[in-house]
Amino acid sequence: MRLLALGAQGLFDGVAVTRGRVMVLVEGDRIVAVDRSGAAPPPHAEVVELTDATLLPGLVDAHVHLAFDPMGHPLVDVLEVDDDVLLSRMRANAAQALAAGITTMRDLGDARYLTGRLRSAWAGGPELLMSGPPITRTGGHCWFLGGEADGVDGVRAAVAQRVAAGVDVIKIMATGGLMTPGFGVHESQYGPVELRAACEAAHDCGLAVTAHAHGPRGIAESFAAGVDGVEHATFLTPDGVEFNAGTVDRLAAAGVFVGATEAWLPGGPPLPPADAVRLEQCRANVVRMQRAGVRVVCSSDAGVGSRKPHDVLPHGVVLFASLGFSTMEALAAVTSVAARACGVGSRKGRLAPSFDADILAVAGDPTTDVRALLDVRAVFRAGRRV
Numbered sequence: 001m002r003l004l005a006l007g008a009q010g011l012f013d014g015v016a017v018t019r020g021r022v023m024v025l026v027e028g029d030r031i032v033a034v035d036r037s038g039a040a041p042p043p044h045a046e047v048v049e050l051t052d053a054t055l056l057p058g059l060v061d062a063h064v065h066l067a068f069d070p071m072g073h074p075l076v077d078v079l080e081v082d083d084d085v086l087l088s089r090m091r092a093n094a095a096q097a098l099a100a101g102i103t104t105m106r107d108l109g110d111a112r113y114l115t116g117r118l119r120s121a122w123a124g125g126p127e128l129l130m131s132g133p134p135i136t137r138t139g140g141h142c143w144f145l146g147g148e149a150d151g152v153d154g155v156r157a158a159v160a161q162r163v164a165a166g167v168d169v170i171k172i173m174a175t176g177g178l179m180t181p182g183f184g185v186h187e188s189q190y191g192p193v194e195l196r197a198a199c200e201a202a203h204d205c206g207l208a209v210t211a212h213a214h215g216p217r218g219i220a221e222s223f224a225a226g227v228d229g230v231e232h233a234t235f236l237t238p239d240g241v242e243f244n245a246g247t248v249d250r251l252a253a254a255g256v257f258v259g260a261t262e263a264w265l266p267g268g269p270p271l272p273p274a275d276a277v278r279l280e281q282c283r284a285n286v287v288r289m290q291r292a293g294v295r296v297v298c299s300s301d302a303g304v305g306s307r308k309p310h311d312v313l314p315h316g317v318v319l320f321a322s323l324g325f326s327t328m329e330a331l332a333a334v335t336s337v338a339a340r341a342c343g344v345g346s347r348k349g350r351l352a353p354s355f356d357a358d359i360l361a362v363a364g365d366p367t368t369d370v371r372a373l374l375d376v377r378a379v380f381r382a383g384r385r386v
């Protein structure tokens, strides 16, 4: 099998940094060795010299919507556009992400299980993980994606349908959301019994559950029901933000992942003053959760707006670093920690022997300045250069 030797001037392996001459050896689609000694490549290896670049694990975006057009309207998009048009858009969105070094994407809300169709039809893209249509109450957040289910029996049937469709994770809308009128973002859409039924049904089938939850009550009840992850976790109330240290301590102690969907393109129109204050509070809470020991993932929610194109994730790392995460913590939040959150931590998110050869090379040193992530030199997906 072809042996590839990627040479560079440093690497972040998902956890720790090495500066100086490094070489990652790739055989087929796997990493077989990571050399930090400065040794010459094996004589039979094909050398790819990336000179002054730094190597990292390919990035993992744990929360995307491939079917959404960031410049469009999700509701109109999925209700009025046919499958072939959506599939070609999803493929273009995924290709855009891959070019930016995002080699794994977890779709937490598609329509008609199209992410599954895309991944079986396209071998050259990023690794795609999927929840299928999020489970939501009738008329609830993102109902238009087709995941409406009510009551314990309805929720259990919805989980069973997703298991049959081959999903990787169950996504349930515990509270309202920003893009769907009808429920306030802080309002709970399900009670404790439905949330628990979803978790039990999923866990019985070996699947994790991640709950979309903004309101303090929805976050606490999702935790109590046994979810493995919480998306957003903004602690939004009708008129502000109400951080609950007790809930956060419980999330930390249980190892529940929190997906902070804070990757945005810089710029954009100024927010109304009250919204700007809330946004700052939510961002400060991301750091508070991390300091409390929560496994915080940096993700994007790509597709939900014009400042969230599908390659936006590196901007989230820049934001995390500006909030007070160390550069290594911010990088881990899109590599090793994100991979574990997605259930693929044994083969993604690290540069280490036996891991998938999903590798990103960027100019300069992202462990001193994370903006280096925006200067991509090469992307390898399953050992092939993109």
Ligand SMILES: [Zn+2]
Pocket (backbone or CB within 6 Å): 063, 064, 065, 108, 109, 301
């Ligand atoms: Zn989302």
